[in-house]
Amino acid sequence: MDIREVGRRVFISLWNANSRNMGKxxxxxxxxxxxxxQSGASVEISREQIIDAIENDPFRQVSAHGLVTNVRLFETGxxxxxxxxxxxxxxxxxxxxxxxxx
Numbered sequence: 001m002d003i004r005e006v007g008r009r010v011f012i013s014l015w016n017a018n019s020r021n022m023g024k025x026x027x028x029x030x031x032x033x034x035x036x037x038q039s040g041a042s043v044e045i046s047r048e049q050i051i052d053a054i055e056n057d058p059f060r061q062v063s064a065h066g067l068v069t070n071v072r073l074f075e076t077g078x079x080x081x082x083x084x085x086x087x088x089x090x091x092x093x094x095x096x097x098x099x100x101x102x
Contacts (some may be wrong), residue, residue, distance in 0.1 A: 001043055006014040006053040007036045009045070011073065013102055014088035025093060027077055027085040054063075054086050061092075073099050 006073050013036040017028045022084075054074050061071040073092055077085030092099060 001045060001049065003049075003053050003056065004058045006037070006049050007058045007073070009041070009102065010050060010053055010086070011088065011096070011099075013037055013057075014074070014086065015040060015093060015096070017086055018090075018093045023093070025087050025090045027087045029085060031085055033086060051083055055083060059101065061098045062100070073101075 010033060013033050014028060016036075017026055018024065019082075030051065034050050037050055038045055054076060057072045057074050059073040061069045063069055073086050073088070075089055076083055077087075096102060
């Protein structure tokens, strides 16, 4: 499975977490994201693939003028250089089309 598809599944997991949090952004543990993404997959997706999609975010925001910006889709939290948390920022939650997602 390519990195964009894994990233899309991470986006859906985080979008659902924001929805459950009354539409507000919330940090989610990597373990919970991995469990959620793997539970709905018909093809095996490894933890490493999920972390790779988060760390090497394949999505970039496109401005109103069609310019690709360097604004990442995912915000991450690290402890001792290990990825532990991830969230979908409020603006990305409300405007996923700017990152090529619906």
